[in-house]
Amino acid sequence: MKLKLLTIIAFSLTIHANAQQHNTSKDYTPPTDPLVQKKLVQWQTEKFGLLMHWGTYSEWGVVESWSICPEDEGWCERKGPYKDNYFEYVKAYENLQKTFNPTEFNPQKWADAAKNAGMKYVVFTTKHHDGFNMFDTKYSDYKVTDPKDPFSANPKANIAKEVFSAFRNDNFMIGAYYSKPDWHSNDYWWRYFPPSSRNPSYNPKKYPEKWEAYKQFVYNQIGELTSDYGSIDILWLDGGWVRPKSTIDTSVDWQKSIPYDQDIDMPKIATMARKNQPGLLFVDRTVSGEYENYVTPEQSIPAHYLPYPWESCMTLGNSWSYVPNDTYKSANKVIHILTEVVSKNGNLLLNIGPSRKGDWDPNAYSRLKEIGKWLDINGNAIYNSVGDSTIGAQGKFVFTNKANTVFAIYRADENENKLPNEISIQNLTGKKIKSVKLLGASSKLKWKQDANSLQIAISDKLNQNLPCKEAWSFEIDY
Known part of the structure; x- marks a missing residue:
């Protein structure tokens, strides 16, 4: 009972x-x-x-x-x-x-x-x-x-x-x-x-x-x-x-x-x-x-x-x-x-x-x-990083930092399975960028830096071989 x-x-x-x-x-x-x-x-x-x-x-x-x-x-x-x-x-x-x-x-x-x-x-x-x-x-x-x-x-x-x-x-x-x-x-x-x-x-x-x-x-x-x-x-x-x-x-x-x-x-x-x-x-x-x-x-x-x-x-x-x-x-x-x-x-x-x-x-x-x-x-x-107090969230991007590196994290929608062909990130001012890469990807990225922005080209080959889903992290080194 x-x-x-x-x-x-x-x-x-x-x-x-x-x-x-x-x-x-x-x-x-x-x-x-x-x-x-x-x-x-x-x-x-x-x-x-x-x-x-x-x-x-x-x-x-x-x-x-x-x-x-x-x-x-x-x-x-x-x-x-x-x-x-x-x-x-x-x-x-x-x-x-x-x-x-x-x-x-x-x-x-x-x-x-x-x-x-x-x-x-x-x-x-x-x-x-x-x-x-x-x-x-x-x-x-x-x-x-x-x-x-x-x-x-x-x-x-x-x-x-x-x-x-x-x-x-x-x-x-x-x-x-x-x-x-x-x-x-x-x-x-x-x-x-x-x-x-x-x-x-x-x-x-x-x-x-x-x-x-x-x-x-x-x-x-x-x-x-x-x-x-x-x-x-x-x-x-x-x-x-x-x-x-x-x-x-x-x-x-x-x-x-x-x-x-x-x-x-x-x-x-x-x-x-x-x-x-x-x-x-x-x-x-x-x-x-x-x-x-x-x-x-x-x-x-x-x-x-x-x-x-x-x-x-x-x-x-x-x-x-x-x-x-x-x-x-x-x-x-x-x-x-x-x-x-x-x-x-x-x-x-x-x-x-x-x-x-x-x-x-x-x-x-x-x-x-x-x-x-x-x-x-x-x-x-993520680990050992610090939050971003200057760049600010941009569209689907959020940002973290380590010393001379910024990580731009593109957060995909639930059913989104590829990156846009062209990506523009603003407010990256004051330092000259040395390299840009996508974490987990072996292929090199094409990119250029303007006075206040970073432009990244995403190839079809990369989009067909993305290293993960949910979110993709760009490592931007100064």
């Missing part, structure tokens, strides 16, 4: 990919710690990373965490047998711990696929807002390694540790996603008061001892992640409403609605975490200041080049978490997103949600394989 009920819920809940939009912060504060500066420079050269949202919510195939949030928003909508009883719904949701058993979990398979796709860093969800821990924390029994969870008997039960180890062995930078709010914790959603929003169910100022207990809980868990899980490069902190009240930007609707000061003492946390992991990058999303080492626009790309470190986090499918029969972006679409992001000086963090069984949808693997083939040919225009 329980299994039947869970199946009904799984097929009746609505999925929302854009559950929480995160705006780009107004201000950026460069780090002063030399080790953090060095790590940040390394991260900026990597350009392409993998994000994974995974938790018990994959059992139902529903939006991550948000369906237990008692807010009147589309992404918090509940359906199924418990839709009219919030408390019964939460009970059923938390009981998913007793059925979560991803026996197909093989992190090395993911690491290999991501490496072949050209990804260079990974950010894994150690705990989302619902408070379910994908690591063996000592401070909660709501975790994958607790005996209530059937997967706890598996040798790979400490999922975060296994993921980090597999990707680290393939030379990835390692990022730990961690939710600052915890809706399972009795020190955040105190059972004495029923929750009414994503915020604490009590006023921290009125009950300071309760809030101090919660601050210690967060401190302890971040201490575990930065001391017991090998080398960590990035601490990616989500849940931007947990922040000092002085940092709230009232021009942003969701921040304007934050009712309480939720200061968790980030200086104390950062001091401890960086003692454990020197040079650790902090990504305190949307909280401007010294603990937002790079900014993270969500499901969007800024309109223009940004002069500071940033990263667009986007879904490969429509949802952050696994959804059966989700629609996945084409390789063409992802490559266009990647090239636009890099041309504007950013990195792309592409999300894939593993299933309840512990694997990705086959479509995710095929997309990554196609993207990897493109990067094998065009990676020189």
Whole structure:
């Protein structure tokens, strides 16, 4: 009966990919710690990373965490047998711990696929807002390694540790996603008061001892992640409403609605975490200041080049978490997103949600394989490059730079299989061009430089032997 009920819920809940939009912060504060500066420079050269949202919510195939949030928003909508009883719904949701058993979990398979796709860093969800821990924390029994969870008997039960180890062995930078709010914790959603929003169910100022207990809980868990899980490069902190009240930007609707000061003492946390992991990058999303080492626009790309470190986090499918029969972006679409992001000086963090069984949808693997083939040919225009702040996008072209080289990337339409016979690129002023070539092509190009432009002739022979599809990269050397 329980299994039947869970199946009904799984097929009746609505999925929302854009559950929480995160705006780009107004201000950026460069780090002063030399080790953090060095790590940040390394991260900026990597350009392409993998994000994974995974938790018990994959059992139902529903939006991550948000369906237990008692807010009147589309992404918090509940359906199924418990839709009219919030408390019964939460009970059923938390009981998913007793059925979560991803026996197909093989992190090395993911690491290999991501490496072949050209990804260079990974950010894994150690705990989302619902408070379910994908690591063996000592401070909660709501975790994958607790005996209530059937997967706890598996040798790979400490999922975060296994993921980090597999990707680290393939030379990835390692990022730990961690939710600052915890809706399972009795020190955040105190059972004495029923929750009414994503915020604490009590006023921290009125009950300071309760809030101090919660601050210690967060401190302890971040201490575990930065001391017991090998080398960590990035601490990616989500849940931007947990922040000092002085940092709230009232021009942003969701921040304007934050009712309480939720200061968790980030200086104390950062001091401890960086003692454990020197040079650790902090990504305190949307909280401007010294603990937002790079900014993270969500499901969007800024309109223009940004002069500071940033990263667009986007879904490969429509949802952050696994959804059966989700629609996945084409390789063409992802490559266009990647090239636009890099041309504007950013990195792309592409999300894939593993299933309840512990694997990705086959479509995710095929997309990554196609993207990897493109990067094998065009990676020189992406990795270690910097965005273009002077030339500006021109038609289907975006631009990246390296020392005395400009890369002009022509982004083809979905069914476009050849380049125009004549190409004109403007605003290449001030330097004499030495050579022009198409990455991956052996044939020489005919070109000429005018005062303010570059003209390139594309032969029929070249168009019949283009090295790839999706986008073509011209290397222009000065």
